[in-house]
Amino acid sequence: MAEKGSENMENNSADDAVPGRVEQVLCQPCSSKGKQTIADVFCSICDEFQCMDCSNIHKTYAFMKNHKLVNAKDIKEKPVSFDMKGLDQCDQHHKDLEFFCEDENQLCCSTCAIVNHRKCHSVVEIRMIAGRPESTRSQLKAKLQEIRNKAETVVKYTKSSKERLNKDVKEVTVKIRRMRDNVMKMFDDLEVSVAKDAESFKTETFDKLTKKQSDSEKHIADATKSFETIDNVHQKGTPSQQFILEQRMKNQVDELSSNVDKECQRLETVTVSFDFDKTLKLPPLPISDYVPGQLTLRFSISEDVKPIAPVDPIVKLTKITCIDLKQTGDDVMEPFYTGLDFLPDGRLITVDNKNKKCLIYNEKLERVGSFQLSYKPQSVVAVSEEEVAITSANQYKLDFLRVSKSNEITLIRTCKVNTKYESICSKDERHLVVGTNDDTRHVRIVSLSGEEKDFNINLRNKKYPIGTSACTYIRNSDKVVLTDRDEHTVYIYDIKSNTRVVVKDDRIKEPWGVAVGPLDCILVCSNKIHSIVQISQTGRVLSSYKLDMKCSYRVCVSKDKSVISVTNNVDGVRKLQLLKITL
Incomplete structure (x- = not known):
């Protein structure tokens, strides 16, 4: 060999x-x-x-x-032995994998084949089947390719997310710097705006104070001259002359005394201060909304002056009667009175928003008349002895109804308008003042024939949705009062000077209905604390009367200023109440 x-x-x-x-x-x-x-x-x-x-x-x-x-x-060349790194060994017995169980599709070592697969019908040696032409490898490769593609997608988006995160973190600093610049500009604008308002207020008030001073100096001169005349006649005149002078001077002195008393009653210390609001609002809101503070104009009585009569007397309210507003046989829903006003003869006219009705009550709050409407009414005002105007919650119209002495109600005419109205009150014999719904013109003037126009005042760039604001008009001083339920604020606009007073107080929470009371004081429904709040025209909160009903909603005052009516807005316990007014 x-x-x-x-x-x-x-x-x-x-x-x-x-x-x-x-x-x-x-x-x-x-x-x-x-x-x-x-x-x-x-x-x-x-x-x-x-x-x-x-x-x-x-x-x-x-x-x-x-x-x-x-x-x-x-054999062209000896097969190279490949290091499987343990993959060709049994995980359980650590022996070489030599068999394959086709029944259970499982690799086996000799021990596995004997112990675990002896009952199987097809256990073959791996070397005998290793060369079979099968598509397993191509399937595995295809699946691995799919896995790799998905993993690459995850890597791609993860990288993108990391890049975006880095960019966002850097943008935070940029935004803060931009905010700082906006805040600085805001304060610059605020300084200019507030200084302008304060200077305007000072100029107007100076003119009033100067006139008051001039009038009082003239009163001093007139009183001094009258003193001298009385003394001279008393010393040198005859008794007849003295008597004649005293009689002639009596009326002059009474008139002079009355004028001076009036001046004393209106003595006020005028101050201007600036306080920051609790919440700092930023652009892009208009400056009137985002300024972090509000110029407040305050008036207070000088402590060293004792007026002859009390200034801004406090209104006292006493309950007369009250009824529960319950659903009756012809009502489809629980009543909800969104508007009420007194007729000149003392009857109370109301509108039921839910049941589309106009109703009349007598002085005992007994229902004496009713009229079915075709729409949901929002507010009502008496415009004459037997005529009322009704606004709609969602229609561009103003209805005028006749209310007879026998409590019959009939529709007289309908005026088409361009604005949706909510609250309504009288301005003069031919015009009404309306509070708008979802319009930047918060208050407007409408004639009895339906012609509309705007007040010449600067209003905030804001819209009031239904049920968030109400207005009234003070005829003697030409002022408009507007409530802002969401901001717990009452605005008093002076039409002549185009200025406003902003009233905020702990006793004013969610103000809704508003009316003009005795001596032209302002009565506001403070819904959140269930009360009627009295405010002076200068913005001082004078008193707060706690009602025995929750969530006061609407208020109206009788024409002789002796009675008010209040209704509320609480499901299940709605009431209508009358209260007597005393000073």
């Missing part, structure tokens, strides 16, 4: 290959013994090239009978 190997052996090195010579491989077992023998077969299990003599051992041992031998000539 050695000679055979000696005669036929060829060098296996590629460098020594000779053209036309067949490349031969040596038997590895022989080579380990120092022999050079040509290999005849290759055993993949033994992982060796063997000559025929060495390969006969496969016939000797039964466990080697299943080793697969192939002709060495068919």
